[in-house]
Amino acid sequence: xxxxxxxxxxxxxxxxxxxxxxxxxxxxxxxxxxxxxxxxxxxxxxxxxxxxxxxxxxxxxxxxxxxxxxxxxxxxxxxxxxxxxxxxxxxxxxxxxxxxxxxxxxxxxxxxxxxxxxxxxx
Amino acid sequence: xxxxxxxxxxxxxxxxxxxxxxxxxxxxxxxxxxxxxxxxxxxxxxxxxxxxxxxxxxxxxxxxxxxxxxxxxxxxxxxxxxxxxxxxxxxxxxxxxxxxxxxxxxxxxxxxxxxxxxxxxxxxxxxxxxxxxxxxxxxxxxxxxxxxxxxxxxxxxxxxxxxxxxxxxxxxxxxxxxxxxxxxxxxxxxxxxxxxxxxxxxxxxxxxxxxxxxxxxxxxxxxxxxxxxxxxxxxx
Numbered sequence: 001x002x003x004x005x006x007x008x009x010x011x012x013x014x015x016x017x018x019x020x021x022x023x024x025x026x027x028x029x030x031x032x033x034x035x036x037x038x039x040x041x042x043x044x045x046x047x048x049x050x051x052x053x054x055x056x057x058x059x060x061x062x063x064x065x066x067x068x069x070x071x072x073x074x075x076x077x078x079x080x081x082x083x084x085x086x087x088x089x090x091x092x093x094x095x096x097x098x099x100x101x102x103x104x105x106x107x108x109x110x111x112x113x114x115x116x117x118x119x120x121x122x
Numbered sequence: 123x124x125x126x127x128x129x130x131x132x133x134x135x136x137x138x139x140x141x142x143x144x145x146x147x148x149x150x151x152x153x154x155x156x157x158x159x160x161x162x163x164x165x166x167x168x169x170x171x172x173x174x175x176x177x178x179x180x181x182x183x184x185x186x187x188x189x190x191x192x193x194x195x196x197x198x199x200x201x202x203x204x205x206x207x208x209x210x211x212x213x214x215x216x217x218x219x220x221x222x223x224x225x226x227x228x229x230x231x232x233x234x235x236x237x238x239x240x241x242x243x244x245x246x247x248x249x250x251x252x253x254x255x256x257x258x259x260x261x262x263x264x265x266x267x268x269x270x271x272x273x274x275x276x277x278x279x280x281x282x283x284x285x286x287x288x289x290x291x292x293x294x295x296x297x298x299x300x301x302x303x304x305x306x307x308x309x310x311x312x313x314x315x316x317x318x319x320x321x322x323x324x325x326x327x328x329x330x331x332x333x334x335x336x337x338x339x340x341x342x343x344x345x346x347x348x349x350x351x352x353x354x355x356x357x358x
Contacts, residue, residue, distance in 0.1 A: 018196045025199065035344050036263035038198035042337070045202030050209060063203045070197040071162040071315075072144040074258045076187040077194075078166040078280070080273035082173060082180050087247070087274065094241050095278060098251055102234045103282045103312050106255055107290055110226040110335070111299035111308030117218050118301045 007061070014062040017054045021045040129186070136186035143168050157288060157320065163280050198259040204333045211330060219307065223339045224346075226311050230255050231343065231350050239358045246271040249351060253343065254278035257314040260340040268351055279314065286313025287320035306331025311339040 025041025049056050081088065088095070147164035151157070173183055184191075212219060231252045238248035249270025253261045258279050265275045290309050299305060302325055309317040310332035318336055322329035 018199050021199045021202070022195055025195075035341075036260070036267065038195045038263055039260060039341060039344050041195065041199035042202045042205070043341070045199050046205045046209070049202065049206040056203075056206065059203065063200050066197070066200050067203070070193070070200070070259075072141055072165070073190045073193045073197055074162060074262075074276060075140050075144065075165045075169065076184050076191050077258075077262055077272055078162065078276040079169045079173070079183065080180065081166075081277050082170050082273075084271065084273050087244075087271070088277075091242050091244070091247060094238075095247065095251065095274065096281060098234065098237050098241065099254055099278045099281045100285055102230060102237065102251070103255065103285045104293070105233055106226055106230040107286055107293065107308045107312040108297060108299075109229055110222055110311045111294045111304050112297065113222045113225060114218070114304035114307050115299045115301055117222065118304060 010058045011062045013055075014059045017048070017059060018045070018063075021048065132182070132186040133189065136183055137189055140165060140169065140187060140190065158284070160280065160284070160316065166276075166280075194259045194262065198263070201257070201337055205337045208330050208334045212334060215303075219334070220338065220342075222307065223311055223335060224342055227255075227339050227342050228346065228350070230312075231347055232354065235351060235354050236358070239354075245269075245355065247274055250274040251278055252351060253347060254282045255312050255314065256340045256343050257336055260344060264344055264347055268348060280316070283313045283316025286317040290317060291321060291324070302327040303331045307335040310335030314340075 021041045021044045022038075024044050025037045025039070028040040028044070029035065029037035048054050049059070144161045144165045147159055147161040151159040151161060169183070172178070173180060234254070235248045235252040238244070238251045242248070246269065249265055249268045250272070251274070253265055253270070253275055256264070256279070258276060261275050261279055262272055265272050286309050290313060291305065294300075294305050294308060299308065306321065306328040309321050309328075313320075314336050318329070318332040321332055
């Protein structure tokens with residue numbers, strides 16, 4: 001029972017920590033409109049954990065859980081492709097080919113460069 | 123009054139249906155060990171089928187699921203946690219990691235944008251494909267900012283995730299990229315969360331470097347892509 005109570009309190013603590021970072025992120029984006037507000041929030045959250053403003057141990061389990069399940073939040077945006085079926089019919093194959101080839105270019109470039117760096121250290 | 127109650131009912135129905143299909147696909151994917159049963163993809167395809175079959179307007183579905191959409195922002199912020207966890211471990215290699223990811227991302231944005239403009243000649247699709255290597259919530263935020271096609275981004279991101287997750291590890295070994303760190307960085311920067319979850323089974327080092335690359339390359343992309351894309355748009 002106390003375990004359950006602790007879990008609920010930690011989940012609320014994590015939600016509050018995230019909410020604070022979301023709001024600070026929005027304020028930063030308002031004052032300095034360079035990055036999307038969510039990215040400012042991400043950076044603020046990382047720094048806050050690093051400087052022990054929030055207790056990472058209490059946040060860990062709920063945040064790991066939400067990262068594992070966050071894919072469901074992207075479904076509505078993805079379903080939006082229904083409004084662009086004509087674009088997909090017209091350019092679908094080009095989109096798939098471009099995605100495939102540029103993904104491999106990026107994958108190979110990053111892998112190759114870092115491998116060279118590691119080899120040069122030895 | 124009536125309208126708001128029925129709207130509320132629609133919301134509860136649409137969100138719980140979406141979440142249930144997603145959970146079902148996740149359980150099946152685990153049981154059958156089938157990577158192509160990616161829950162996000164399965165749920166998107168199932169929802170599109172139902173909307174067309176029942177003749178439901180997309181806007182009605184989208185308005186009813188605003189609750190899920192509103193969670194995108196805290197979802198991005200939550201990614202700060204794995205970044206915090208890895209900061210200590212990579213202190214020494216920090217500069218070279220950022221440099222490699224910067225070069226990779228720059229190359230990816232420029233090549234995707236130019237190839238798409240050449241083959242398809244549509245600005246909104248070119249923006250969408252330039253940002254397809256970045257994790258979904260961040261890519262959506264940037265694509266909206268740059269007037270790209272958000273739905274095509276969401277779709278291409280899943281494709282990029284699959285390609286890297288399925289063929290990436292074997293391809294990297296084939297081109298003699300054998301270090302776990304290099305493999306992790308490569309997959310994380312090109313295939314974001316889908317690639318990261320897939321190669322995290324190989325070793326802890328793969329998991330750490332892949333999730334690090336996923337976040338760092340997303341931040342780099344967010345900073346440089348508005349400048350690069352508006353510059354390239356002037357050229358073509």
